[in-house]
Amino acid sequence: MKKLPISIVLVLLASVSYSQETKLKATVDPSVIAKGEYLARAGDCIACHTAPEGRTFAGGRAMPTPFGTLYTxxxxxxxxxxxxxxxxxxxxxxxxxxxxPDGGLLYPAMPFASYTKVTRADSDAIYAYLQTVEPVSQKDREHELSFPYNNRSLVLGWRTLFFREGEFRPNEDKSEEWNRGAYLVEGLGHCGMCHTPINALGGSSDSEAFKGGLIPMQNWYAPSLTSNKEAGLGDWSIKDITDLLQKGVSARGAVYGPMADVVYNSLQYLSDEDTKAMAVYLKSIAQDSPEPPSSRLPRSESSLLISLGKTVYDGQCASCHGSKGEGRPPHYPPLAANQSIQMESAVNAIRMVLNGGYAPGTKGNPMPHGMPPFAVTLSDNEVAAVVSYIRTSWGNRGTTVSADEANELRKAPLQ
Structure with a gap:
């Protein structure tokens, strides 16, 4: 029997794949597929399941954790x-x-603890959409976990301690809009994966939900969504919140780091109605917070830092952010009364001075202004000084930071 040329075999295989996709599209309501695509955006599936320079949804993205590296x-x-x-x-x-499907356990880097709230109808819609994307032949890469975390059966213990299965149940005392926002924030959006502190076992508790914490292995701080002294949005207008979620910038500030990726890949594509629902929910969970602690540095050292910081700020920062930290929103965010500047953790402020960054390019802000890095031009003392000055000036109630803190982040790898 004569063998077919490899080129013809590949064409036939592609035809089979195409016919399967066409068959699915013909049997599934197109509106369900469109809904699934929208929900996959809301869940930010592309961010984890697409490697840098990789094929869409083909996996292989490295996910560093304190226990080793997982691959999506x-x-x-x-x-x-x-x-x-x-x-x-x-x-x-x-x-x-x-x-x-065979009963094997997923590692909790996959946010099933949040996705457990997703309804069956929404899960089916996402499944229908994923069955229509371009198939990619790419084997999953083996995880690189240290002992004993490479023993997947240990996940059973984690699940016993930290996993509570159950679909989202609306709060009958709240509006339909509030419940929609809660469903998106707590479920598909899995915001708690970053904004809830985790313990040494990689778990969290409901009592600590959305109270903020350092994102492991990324050297970024995800602020508390409940604290009005951090990212709590209790005194924000709904428009300011929706602008930040959809555009990445608002009159109150801008997003950078991991949150910029979330806005770029996911939130900018949400409908106005869903974005507003999220804003309503986020605004409702904000609470009054205690005043931040006093400076950890001696008064004399703190005074010297502030003096040097003003000199650095006037020379490097005032031209964009204003002599009194008023900024020029939306291009240059204000620093005065900016909650992200005053958080107990100064990690993000130090990172921005050292490494700079851009707000995400979005439909509502297609040409974002960026901040240059100052790691080369400023010493650790100068970085600490200017961050301390910004955190304590113009009515800001943050604390001063030390040169050691700046040096630690200067040496930390970028994620």
Missing amino acids: SNITPDAQTGIGKWSADDFYKTMPDGRF
């Missing part, structure tokens, strides 16, 4: 290396329960 999985409809053979039931088992 291929969720394209490739039959051999992706989820092409999965049923909607299989997919739903993974989303809210954190298990593979």
Whole structure:
């Protein structure tokens, strides 16, 4: 029997894949697929399941953790290396329960503790959409975890301690809009993955929900969403909140670091209605907070820092952010009365001075202004001084920082 040329075989295989996709599109209501695409955006699936320079949803993205490096999985409809053979039931088992179709356990870097709140209808819509994306033949990469964390059965213990399975249940005392916002923030948006502090076992508790914490291995601080002294939005207008979520900038400030990626990949694509619902919910969970602690530095050292900091600020920062920290929003955010400047953790402020950065390019802010890095031009003492000056001037109630803190972040790898 004469063998077919490899080029013809590849064309036939592609035709089979195309016909499968066409068949699915023909049997599934297009509105369900469109809904699934929207929900996949809301869940920011692309951020984890697409490696830098990689194929969309083909996985392989490295996820550094304190326990080793995890690599995300291929969720394209490739039959051999992706989820092409999965049923909607299989997919739903993974989303809210954190298990593979064969019952195997997922590591909790996959936010199934949040996705457990996702409804079956929304899970099915996401599944229908993923079955229509381009299939990519790419085997999942083995995780690189240290002992004993490479023993996947230990996840059973983690689940016992920290996982509570259950679909989102609306609060009957709240509005439909509030409940929609809660569903998006607590469930699909999995905001708690960053904004809730985690313990040494990588777990968190409901009592600490959204109270902020350092993002492991990334050297960025995810501020508290409940504290009005951090990112609590109790005194923000709904428009300021929605602008920040959709555009990445508002009259109150701008997003940088990991949050900029969230806005770029996910939040800018949400509808005005869903963005407003999230804003209503986020505004409602903000609480009054105690005043920040006093400076950890001796008074004399603190005074010298502030004096040097003003000199650095006047020479390097005032031309954009104003002599009194008033800024020029939305291009240059204000520093006076800016909650992100005054947080108990100064990590983000130090990172921005050292490394600079851009707000995300979005539909509402397609040409964002950026901040240059000063790591080369400023010493550790100067970085600490200017951050201390910004955190304590114009009515800001932050604390001073030390040169050692600046040096520690200067040496830390960028994520």
